[in-house]
Amino acid sequence: MSGALGLGERAYDLVLRQATVIIFAIVLLYFGFQAPLFLGPENLGNIVKQSAFIGIAAIGITFVLLTRGIDLSVGSVMYLAPLIAGFAMREYEGSVALGLMVAIGAGAVLGAINAFFIVALGILPFIVTLASLFAFRGFGAYLTSSRQFDFAPALREFGLSSVAGIPIPIIVFALVALAAHLVLRHTLFGKQVYAFGNDPEGAVKAGIPVPRIQTAVYIISGAAAGLSGFVLIAQIGRIDAGFGEGREFDVIAAAVLGGASLFGGVGTALGAVIGATLIQTVSTGLAFTGVNLYLQPILQAGIIFFAVLIDSLRQHRQKLRRRRSIRPIAT
Amino acid sequence: MSDTVLELASITKEWFGVPAVSDLTLTVPRGNVVGIIGENGAGKSTLMNVIGGVTPPTRGTMRLKGEPYAPGAPRDATRSGIAFIHQELNLFTNLSITDNIFITEYPRRFGMVDHRAAMTQTQALLDRLDIRHAPETMVEDLAPGERQLVEIAKALHRDADVIIFDEPTTSLTPRETARLFDVIERLREDGRSILYISHILSDVRRLCDKVAVLRDGRLVDEGAIGDFDIARMIRAMIGRELSSLFPDRSNLPSGQVMVQVDGISQPGVVADISFQIAAGEVLGLFGLMGAGRSELARILFGLDPAEKGSLSIDGREVRGAAMQRIRDGIAFVTENRRSEGLLMDAPISENISLATIGHIGRGPVGLLDREAEQALAEQARSDLSIRASDLTRQPVRALSGGNQQKVVIAKWLAASPKLFIIDEPTRGVDVGAKYEIYALVDRLAAEGNAVLFISSELEELIGMCDRIMVMNRGEITATFDPRETEPRFEREALLAAAFGEIVT
Amino acid sequence: MRRGYLDRAGTILLSDYFVLYLSLAYVAVLIPFLPVLSTPANLSNVLSNMWPLLVVAIGQTFVLTIAGIDLSQGSVAGLTSILIAILIATAAPEQVLGHTPVWGWLLSEAGGPLAGVSFGTWIGVGIVLAIAACIGFANGLAVAVLRMPAFMVTLVGLIALSAFAIWLTQSNNIRNLPDDFIALGKGTLVSLFFGEQYQAQLPRREVHAFVTWPMIVALSVAVAAHILLSHTVFGRRMMAIGLNREAAEISGVPVRRIIVMVFVISALCAAIGGLLYTGRLETGRPTLGGGNFLLDVIGATIIGGTSLFGGKAKILWTVWGVLFFVLLGNTLNLMNLSAFHIDMVKGGVILAAAFLDVSRQRLRRSRT
Secondary structure (H helix, E strand, O other): OOHHHHHHHHHHHHHHHHHHHHHHHHHHHHHHHHHHHOOHHHHHHHHHHHHHHHHHHHHHHHHHHOOOOOOOOOOHHHHHHHHHHHHHHHHHOOOHHHHHHHHHHHHHHHHHHHHHHHHHOOHHHHHHHHHHHHHHHHHHHHHHOOOOOOOOOHHHHHHHHHEEEEHHHHHHHHHHHHHHHHHHOOOHHHHHHHHHHHHHHHHHOOOOHHHHHHHHHHHHHHHHHHHHHHHHHHHHHHOOOOOOOOOOHHHHHHHHHOOOOOOOOOHHHHHHHHHHHHHHHHHHHHHHOOHHHHHHHHHHHHHHHHHHHHHHHHHHHHHHHHOOOOOOOOO | OEEEEEEEEEEEEEOOEEEEHHHHHHHHOOEEEEEEEEEOOHHHHHHHHOOOOOOOEEEEEEEEOOEEOOOHHHHHHHHHHHHEOOOOOOOOOOHHHHHHHHHOOOOOOOOOHHHHHHHHHHHHHHHHOOOOOOOOOEEHHHHHHHHHHHHHHHHHHOOOOEEEOOOOOOOOOOHHHHHHHHHHHHHHHHHOOEEOOOOOOOOHHHOOEEEEEEEEEEEEEEEEEOOOHHHHHHHHHHOOOOOOOOOEEEEEEEEOEEEEEEEEEEOOOOEEEEEEEEEOOOOEEOOOOOOOHHHHHHHOOOOOOOOOOEEEEEEEEEOOOOOHHOOOOOOEEEEEEEEOOOOOOOHHHHHHHHHHHHHHHOOOOOEEEEHHHHHHHHHHHHHHOOOOOOOOEHHHHHHHHHHHHHHHHHHHHHHOOOOOEEEEEOOOOOOHHHHHHOOOOOHHHHOOOOOOOOEHHHHHHHHOEEEEEEEEEEEEEEEEOOOOOOOOOOHHHHHHHHHHHHHH | OOOOHHHHHHHHHHHHOHHHHHHHHHHHHHHOOOHHHHHHHHHHHHHHHHHHHHHHHHHHHHHOOOOOOOOOOOHHHHHHHHOOOOOOHHOOOOHHHOOOOEOOOOOOOOOOOOOOOOHHHHHHHHHHHHHHHHHHHHHHHHHHOOOOOOOHHHHHHHHHHHHHHHOOOOOOOOOOOHHHHHHHOEEOOOOHHHOOOHHHHHHOOHHHHHHHHHHHHHHHHHHHHHHHHHHHHHHHHHHHHHHHHHHHHHHOOOOHHHHHHHEEEEEEHHHHHHHHHHHOOOOOOOOOOOOOOHHHHHHHHHHOOOOOOOOOOOOHHHHHHHHHHHHHHHHHHOOOHHHHHHHHHHOOOOOHHHHHHHHHHHHHHOOO
C-alpha cells in the first residue's frame, strides 16, 4: 500500500509524524543562531532542569489521557501535596526523604479521591477534577490561611544539590520518565491502560480489571503532580497560595505536544518529556533573546496550536488513507 | 462417541418478570457446529449472554463437560473454556496481535512482561490459522477478516471447548467468509463445539450439523441439518408460512432517464463511474466489502470530493455539499444507521423533521412550527406504519431496528427526493421487518423515483432490482440487465464480476 | 401511597425548575440563621453578581450544546475589558502606562482615541464586540474546518489572549472610564421601569428597585438565547450536531457554519460579560477573566444540568445554575467564610451536581 505513495507524500507523512521533534530542532537552531550561548551545555542543562517541574506532572497525566480521562486538579495537587509534606517535615522534624515520601503519598491520596468519584460514582473525570481543583486549593489555603509557607533550609540544600554533577531535579525527572516508560511498555498494567483507552467497553468485555486501571491512573497522576510540586519547591524553599495555579493547562499542553491524544489510547512517557522540554526551551529561548516577558505565553500557545493542528491533520490523513486504499493510484 | 459438551436444562431468563428465554433445553455435542437462528428479539442474545456469564439465568441449570456450570462473570466463562466472538470484535486496534491475545494474562519474567515468549506462542497460533502477519503487527493494520481470525486465535489460545460466533460474516468479504468457514471446519475436526448465530440461512445450512430455532424465547424447532431446508427454518422462525421473501415489484421502470452519472473519478477511490437510472427503476449495486460502493454513494451525495465527473437529475446538474444536494432531490439512507442515520437520543419526530427542518422554520429567525413538525411525524407513522408509542417523546433508541430504519426513510420521504441512495438497508433487521423494507423500496420506485440499492446480500438485490451493477476495486466491472439476458440474474456471473481479478 | 411520594419527588428532580427549587430551599433553610440574606441590599448584591456571569454562562451553554467547550471565554472577557478601556478612557497617567505598547498611538494623557467623541462609548463597544466576534470566528474555524479538538483550540486561546491582554498594558489596570460606560455596568433604571407591563414579566415584588442596566442586558441576552436554542431551526440544528455530528451532516445540517457561529456567540457573550464587569469595577482590567472565573462559568452551567456530552441544554437551566452558584458564594461570604472555604464548597457543589445528574439520567431511563 505504502509503495504506491509518491515520494512527496511520504515526506509529508514523515513531517506529520515527527512534527514535535522537527519543531524542537527548528527552535533549537533558531535560538542557537540568535544567541550561540543558548546551545551551551550549561544552558541546555538548565532547560532540562527547569522542565522537570511540568515534565514530571505531564508524565503522570499521560496515563490519565491514555484512558480518555482528564485531570484538571494537577495544579492544585502540586500546591497541596508538597504543603502537606511541609507540615509533616515541620511536625516531625523529619528529613527531606520523609517530605519526599509524604509529598508523593499525599498526591496519591488526592488522586485516589478523584478516582473514587470517577470510578465508584461514575461521574465524568472533567467534572470531578474541576471540582477537586477548587477543593484541593481551598484546603491548602485553609491550612496556611493563604499565607506563604517556608520550608526547612535543608530542603533547599537538597533541591539545589547534584549527584555526579547532575542536578537533583534532572535525576528525579529521568527516574520518573524511565519508570513510566517501563510501566507503559513492559508491564501488563501498561498494556491494559492502552487497551482501555482504545475501547473502554471492549476492555470490560475482555475481562480487564477496568476499575483498578482507572483508579491507578488517577493515583499515578496525583502522585506525579505531588512529586513535581515538591521538586520545584525544593529549589525555591517556600510555597505561596498561588503556587501551581493554572499549571494544569501547561501540563496537559506538554503531554499533548508530546503526542498524547485527548481521545485516549495514544501517548508515551518519552513524548511527555519531549513536550515539556520543548515548552521550556521556547520560554528560556525567549527570555534569552529578550522578548517581553508578557509575550512569551503567546509564542508558546502558538507552538501548542501548531502541534495540535498537525495531530488533527495526521488523523484526517489516516482516515483518508483508509478510504483511498480501494484502488492503486496510477502514477 | 459423540459425547455432550454443553447441556442447558430448562433455562429461563426473565427481565422484570417478562421472560426473554423460557424453559429452554438444549444439548451441544462435542465437535458439532450448532446453528442458532431466530428473529431479532427471539432471545438469541439473552441465551448467549447466559452461556457467556454476562447474566445469570432466573431458573434452570447448565452443565459443561459433565460438571455443573454457573458462571458469575464473563471471566468465569472464559476460564471454563467458553469463548465468545461478538459481532463487534473485541480487539484493541492500538496494540499488536500478541498484546491482544495476551491482554489479560501475559507471560512474565522479572516482574515484567516477557515479550519474546508471548511472540513465540502467538506465532504458533497464527501458523495454525494460516495468518500471514508477524505477531507484532498492529491490529489497526489488519483487514476485518484478519481481525476476526485474531479473535479466533485468542479463543484457541485459551483452549476453548465451546466457541460462540455471533453474526461473524456481516463485515466479511465472500473470500474472507470462505476462509472463516474453513477455520470453523478445522475447529470442528479438532473436537471443539461451535454455536453459530446468523441471519444468513444459507450459511447455516452449509456449515452446521444441527439447527436450533428460537422464537419468543422458546426453542420451537430443533434437528439435524439434513432435515432442515431453508423453508422450514423460516417457517419456524416467524411461526407462519412466508410465501416469498420479497414482494413482487409493482411497476416497470419508465423509459425516461432520471439520473445521469458521467465519469466520476477520485484518485485512489473510484474511477470513471458512469451509469443511468430511469424513473421508477431500482438499480442494484453489488460488490465486495471495500469495493468502493459506499465511497461512491458518499461522493454522489456530496460528502466526499470527486476530482472529475458529474451527476444530473432530470437533466439538471447537481453539485455542492450534501445540504445543496438534498435540495436538488437526493436522499441517502446510510449503511450505518446508528452512527450516521439517526440522533439516537432525540425523539422520533425530531429525527423525521431533521432533513427538512429548514421548511419548518417561520419568520426571519426561523421559529419552529411544532404543529407542522408533529403533523409530519404523524403522517410518517401512519404512512410507514412505524410502531412507536409517543412520537414527540420516545427516543429513537427505544425502537426496534426495523422501525429505526423506517424513521430514517421517513426523514428522507419528507424531503420528497427523486433519487434514493440506499446502502445496506436491511443489515441487522429481522426477517419480518426486512420484508417491510423491501415493500418500501418497491413503493419508492412505483412512485416514480430512482433508487440506487447498495448491498452485499446478493439475494435481496436479485429479488428487488431491475438491473444490477457490479463494482470491483473502484470500477464498475459489469452491469446485468435481465431484460437482455435470460434467466433473470445469474448468480455465478455476478459473483465473478465482483471478484474481478480471479476470473480474468 | 409511598410510591406516590417517590413519584412526585422524581418529577421534581426531573423538572426544568429543579435547580431553582434547590436555590429557594437553600435560601429558606439559611434565612433563620442568616437574616441578612433577605435584606434588599443583599438581594440586590446577589442579583448584580449574577448578571455578568449569566451572560458568559449562556455563551458556554451554546458551546456545550454542540459538544464543544470554550476555555477562552475568560481571556476574551479580560481582553475586552482592557481594549474598551484603552479606547474610551478619558485620561491616563503617563507614569503608570507610559511604557506600555499602546502608549502614544492609542492611549495618551488625554485618554483613548474615542474619549470625548460623541457616541464614543458605543462606537468603542461596537469595536470590541467585533474583535470578540473575530476571535470566536477563529476558534470556530479551527474546530469546524481544521477539525481540531475544541478543548485544545480554546486552551491555546486562553493562554495566548490573556497573555496578549496583559502585554497590552504591561499588567496595569486602566481607570478614568466615562460615566455613560460605567452606567452600563451599574446604572439603575428605576425611572425607566415603573410600568405595569414589566412586572408581569419579572415576577419579583421588589423588582423595580433592582432593575439595572446589566439586568436588562443579561435578561435580553437570556430571552434571545432561549428563543434561539429552544424555538428555532438554528437551535434544533445545534442540538443535532451535539447528539451526532455525522448524522447531522448527512441530514443536511450546515455543520461547519453552525459550529463557527456558536463559537462567535460564545465569544460575544464573554465580551458582553466582560463589558458589564468592567463597568461595574470602573476599571479596565486585563486579568478580569483570570483565576477561577472560567471554572465559575463552567461550574454554574453544569450545575444547571447542561450536559458536557452535547445535545442536552436549556437556557433556563443555566439561569438557575448561575443563580444557585451566586447565592452559594454570597451566603458563604455572609457566613464570614474565607475565599478558600468558598472554593472548597464550590468544588463540593459541582461534584454533587454531577452526581445528581448521573442519578437523574438513571431515573429518566427507568421511566421510559
